[in-house]
Ligand code: HEC
């Protein structure tokens with residue numbers, strides 16, 4: 163089978179590329195008068211750091227919505243991560259299309275980029291000092307960007323869509339640099355990094371990647387904490403009876419038990435709740451035949467053990483694991499889970515309540531009439547699938563949540579959408 167590879171540009175590859183293409187640019191343009199040179203020995207003053215951050219943020223923001231950085235000329239980061247959809251997809255497609263011809267299908271649902279600034283680096287063994295529970299408990303694989311946690315920094319992550327044949331479709335880092343210079347970003351990169359950068363294509367590519375990473379730290383865009391739930395925690399909003407009941411069910415270990423993984427309380431240091439513990443977990447969501455790659459019965463997206471991630475190939479205990487997403491802004495989405503198997507939030511919540519009690523509702527039947535439970539994970543790995551409540555039941559048992567309770571959880575999840583304060587026109591939150 164043909165698994166589209168996401169090329170990762172190694173430092174060596176970039177060096178070779180530089181050697182091949184050479185510094186075609188006429189070196190520095192003019193003097194470095196307004197340059198915020200960054201690598202000054204002895205470091206930058208605070209004011210310089212702020213100026214640099216502002217300049218990189220502005221550059222990252224402009225490039226984020228610039229389709230001219232793609233092979234098709236039609237696809238920007240913002241095409242998939244839409245600013246008016248919490249930086250998630252604006253449509254209900256399971257996966258998006260990209261590449262030079264805009265016809266190459268993706269392999270996974272597009273996540274929201276809100277609150278990614280706080281995702282910890284990937285770790286196989288995570289000991290949570292924030293947790294009230296025993297710090298010696300190993301929470302297992304945790305963190306990292308993307309659904310399988312394979313990128314630790316925003317800069318590393320940004321290479322993926324820029325170079326993916328089914329996303330922005332650049333064939334090489336050099337392509338990205340050429341497109342960025344053609345689009346006129348050279349002068350801004352020079353101002354930030356100094357005149358020498360224009361003769362150094364590897365440095366130019368790294369500078370472009372860093373601008374995306376720095377932009378993703380922009381508070382107003384990425385982590386405003388402006389939901390009704392934030393206002394509620396600050397004592398500035400009251401939850402409706404349905405929302406309050408939904409929160410109770412969300413937290414109750416005997417009902418939704420959602421907060422076990424989607425943490426709903428502030429951290430010990432006062433950090434607002436992120437609605438994720440960043441753990442990589444197998445839930446066994448149904449196979450989604452809308453994803454063209456899944457039409458090949460031999461293809462499985464196994465998350466942490468591959469094929470997109472390559473460092474844990476062969477770690478069968480890691481197959482099927484995907485990172486727990488934040489549920490902030492989840493009600494703005496029309497596509498849920500790593501493979502976009504569900505298209506309504508209610509269905510996604512219902513899946514938790516009824517995965518094990520009513521498997522026939524979610525999974526196809528085999529020729530012999532039996533239910534092919536966990537059809538998106540080969541049988542050899544199905545022991546990895548989580549069985550914590552509400553997944554601790556059996557076929558025919560009563561679901562942990564009834565229909566009304568599911569509606570209340572959905573009502574609660576709607577309080578996690580940013581923009582509540584602005585809509586209400588009340589005072590700014592601290
Ligand atoms: C064609 C659609 C598409 C485009 C264009 C795109 N992305 Fe993404 N993005 C995705 C998908 C799909 C994922 C999940 C990938 C995975 O899990 O392998 C993702 C994941 C991410 C993540 C990790 C989020 C998380 O929760 O871990 C970041 C950060 C990100 N993208 C930033 C960008 C930036 C910056 C650009 C532009 C340079 C961009 N994306 C362009 C589809 C897209």
Ligand code: HEC
Pocket residue numbers: 273274412418419420421422423424441442443444445446447484485486487488489492495497498499500501507510511514515548550551552571
């Ligand atoms: C054992 C940990 C765990 C528990 C408990 C849990 N979740 Fe999740 N949740 C996850 C993981 C992991 C994913 C991503 C799985 C995937 O895509 O394969 C996820 C994904 C989701 C999504 C899809 C989000 C998106 O952006 O696509 C929703 C909605 C959700 N969970 C809601 C809930 C609710 C509601 C509850 C309680 C009824 C709950 N979760 C309980 C771990 C958990």
